[in-house]
Amino acid sequence: MKITSHNASHNSLFQNIERVRRRRGKVRERNITLAHGSGGKAMQDLIDDIFVDTFDNPILSQLEDQASFNIASLMEHGDKLALTTDSYVVDPLFFPGSDIGELAINGTVNDLAVSGAKPLYLTCSVILEEGFSVETLRRVATSMKSAAKKAGVQIVTGDTKVVHRGAADKLFINTTGIGIIRPDVCISANNIQPGDAVIINGELGNHGAAILIARGELALETDIESDCQPLHDLVKTILDICPEVRAMRDATRGGLATVVNEFALSSNVGIRLKEECIPVCEEVKGVCEILGLDPLYLANEGKLVVVVGSKNAETVLAAMHSHPFGKNARIIGEVISSPTGVVLLKTSFGSDRILDMLVGEQLPRIC
Known part of the structure; x- marks a missing residue:
């Protein structure tokens, strides 16, 4: 009887230990320390509290070193896999209309979408500077959760690193995305032919102008907001x-x-x-005129350039107009046979000028 009681006591103890081990941790510190990147309990508490609890999905909650998927369920969406990755280092982290968290989700979702893929899963890796505010990190993670929900994707795995104070600029985020392309779609720049139409889904330059003004380096006040938005549903349309x-x-x-x-x-x-024919709002034009910038080179985070055969151009344009993210879409040009490898801009004066690649740095740290 004593042996049975002794074993029962040990079993109860082990069960309590397992319950404690499975309990998710909480961050007690107000700022990130090097311990949060050490691989120990402080790091696990950070991951549990900020990322696992916020992103909250069954794949991530397993806390494996990788996310695994059933191939058959993936192939229900198509027969080709699309994979993309991008890093986000925007300054400031929060700006009119968006923030680095939403940007990291929408940017990778859009890179998948323009291949014709249905975005499904994302990874999230963060590099944190020692001293960074935990509350700000929580705010960014919450924004990522909201953006992922809107885009219909899940954040299923990731990584966290902490570097010494001064070795980074607050927060860098990398997201990698997986999507599936359906069989009847083959989108590639190599497909473009003379006579094709070029279409844009709305006004250009809002993101770049919003970031520039948000830095507070200029005494300008405008209502310009970033155009950061997920384009996958517009692409589907x-x-x-x-x-x-x-x-x-x-x-x-x-x-x-x-x-x-x-x-x-x-x-x-x-x-x-x-x-x-190229849509640019008056506020962006004004900012560009003051600073000597060209809106055609400014960054965007919700603008889609589409090339289609001329016979399909009006049909595609009408479909884009039916979607809220394409209501201001316009045909802005055409593909020509020569000069090859060159873009010409027909100006309002009726002359052509060469629209070359961006040379040098126009706006640093915009995405």
């Missing part, structure tokens, strides 16, 4: 009506000018844009 889309790309760093130059070089064609 386009592909449902026209799966034969030639090429798509989101115009982020380097803006519209960089995207169309990449298209021209990849397909060995020329592109002519019409300046009067």
Whole structure:
């Protein structure tokens, strides 16, 4: 009887220990310390409290070193895998219309979407500077959760590193995304042909202008907000009506000018844009005039450049107008056979000028 009682006591003790081990930790400190990156309890508490509790999904909650998926369930969405990764180092972390957390989700979702993929899963890796506010990190994670929910994706694995004070600028985020492309879609810049139409889904330059003003380096007051938004549903709307889309790309760093130059070089064609057809809001035009910037090179985080055959252009444009993120879409140019690898801009004066790649640095730290 004594032996049975002794074993029962030990079993009860072990069960209590297991319950304690499974209990998620809480961060007690107000600021990030080097211990939060040490691999010990402080780091586990940070991961539990800020990321696991916030992102809260069954795959992440397993806390394995990797996320695993059932291949059959993935292939229900298509027959090709899309994989992309991006890092986000924006300054300031919070700016009119968005923040680094939402940016990290939407930026990677959009990189998947422009391949025609349905975004499904994301990773999240963060590099934190010693002394960074825990409450600010929690705010960023909450923003990521909200953006992921809107985009219909799950954050399923990640990593956390802490560097010494001064070795980073507060917070850097990397997100990697996985999506599936359906069988009838083959989007590539190599598909572009002379005669194709070039379409943009709305006004350019808002993100770059909003970041610039948010830094407080200029005595300017405007209502400009970042255009940060997920484009996957707009892409689906386009592909449902026209799966034969030639090429798509989101115009982020380097803006519209960089995207169309990449298209021209990849397909060995020329592109002519019409300046009067390119939508730019008056506030962005004003900021650019004051600072001597060109809005065609400003960064965007919710703008989609689409190239389609001329016979499908009006149909695609109408489909884009039916979506809230495409209501201001316009046909802004056409693909030409020569000069190859060159983008021309037909100005409001009727002359052509070469719209080259961005040379040098126009706006640092914008995404």
